[in-house]
Amino acid sequence: MIARTGTCPGAAALVFGTLLAAPAMAQFAKPEDAIKYRQSAFTVMGNHMGRLAAMAKGERPYDAAAAQSSARIIDTIAKLPWEAFVPGSDQGKTGAKPELFANLADVRSLAERLNGETGKLTEAAGNLDAMRKQVGATGAACKACHEKYRNM
Amino acid sequence: MIARTGTCPGAAALVFGTLLAAPAMAQFAKPEDAIKYRQSAFTVMGNHMGRLAAMAKGERPYDAAAAQSSARIIDTIAKLPWEAFVPGSDQGKTGAKPELFANLADVRSLAERLNGETGKLTEAAGNLDAMRKQVGATGAACKACHEKYRNM
Numbered sequence: 001m002i003a004r005t006g007t008c009p010g011a012a013a014l015v016f017g018t019l020l021a022a023p024a025m026a027q028f029a030k031p032e033d034a035i036k037y038r039q040s041a042f043t044v045m046g047n048h049m050g051r052l053a054a055m056a057k058g059e060r061p062y063d064a065a066a067a068q069s070s071a072r073i074i075d076t077i078a079k080l081p082w083e084a085f086v087p088g089s090d091q092g093k094t095g096a097k098p099e100l101f102a103n104l105a106d107v108r109s110l111a112e113r114l115n116g117e118t119g120k121l122t123e124a125a126g127n128l129d130a131m132r133k134q135v136g137a138t139g140a141a142c143k144a145c146h147e148k149y150r151n152m
Numbered sequence: 153m154i155a156r157t158g159t160c161p162g163a164a165a166l167v168f169g170t171l172l173a174a175p176a177m178a179q180f181a182k183p184e185d186a187i188k189y190r191q192s193a194f195t196v197m198g199n200h201m202g203r204l205a206a207m208a209k210g211e212r213p214y215d216a217a218a219a220q221s222s223a224r225i226i227d228t229i230a231k232l233p234w235e236a237f238v239p240g241s242d243q244g245k246t247g248a249k250p251e252l253f254a255n256l257a258d259v260r261s262l263a264e265r266l267n268g269e270t271g272k273l274t275e276a277a278g279n280l281d282a283m284r285k286q287v288g289a290t291g292a293a294c295k296a297c298h299e300k301y302r303n304m
Contacts, residue, residue, distance in 0.1 A: 027199065027203060028199075033199075036195055037195060037196065037199050040191070040193070040195035040196050041192070041196055043188055043189060043192035044189065044193055044196065044232065047179065047180075047185075047189050060178065072228070073232070076225060076228045076229075077196070077228075077229075080225070
């Protein structure tokens with residue numbers, strides 16, 4: 001659980017960093033494990049976003065059941081990577097920019113935006129037009145974080 | 153969807169192989185993508201199995217909400233890797249034994265056993281004793297496939 005600290009970004013970063021680090025480190029024996037975990041989550045999520053995008057663009061036939069299945073997977077996995085930006089995991093085979101680790105409150109806010117969008121994805125995926133719109137909104141939430149914090 | 157073919161293993165393998173290959177290949181641009189996808193799913197699943205095992209063994213305090221969250225993630229992700237054993241993905245950076253690709257009907261059967269066990273995991277994770285038992289049954293289902301088809 002992340003404490004909210006109102007409008008003070010410095011304090012938010014401190015509280016988020018502290019709360020993130022303590023329980024999360026216990027989930028990963030080594031920083032490399034945290035990197036591998038978050039990259040794995042992004043890989044699975046990206047694959048299913050690709051399936052939805054292909055249907056949205058008409059590159060693949062729209063299949064409501066398959067789309068909703070992918071949407072459910074995305075919504076589950078989109079909640080996972082954030083605890084894995086633990087201390088020490090800014091080094092090694094990571095595409096995360098150093099700035100990410102100095103702005104964890106902003107990352108949390110961007111993650112919450114993403115989770116808000118993925119939460120609407122399963123229902124939207126039941127209808128092609130609604131899915132197109134919601135895939136766009138979800139992709140925009142992905143991109144907002146990638147542009148700031150991921151080495152392309 | 154996998155067609156059931158009764159008690160004829162040869163036909164089952166053929167039907168499973170064919171149905172697996174056709175739609176699944178479309179989900180992965182290259183065999184390497186399929187390998188990365190299934191390994192990513194196993195990484196995330198393994199991490200959460202580790203969290204439950206640590207609680208089951210008393211290495212970490214039991215937390216019902218955290219355990220049930222991990223159980224839900226495991227049950228979702230345990231359904232994913234199987235479509236990714238596509239033709240061509242027996243080569244490259246994979247720990248899958250060649251025998252796996254010659255026995256896809258058996259793999260499917262082992263996957264169904266696993267999914268049966270993970271389907272019971274979330275409810276079980278609400279109680280420490282029930283969780284211990286179900287983590288054991290789930291781990292045994294993982295192991296049954298690893299012993300036959302994974303290079304250790």
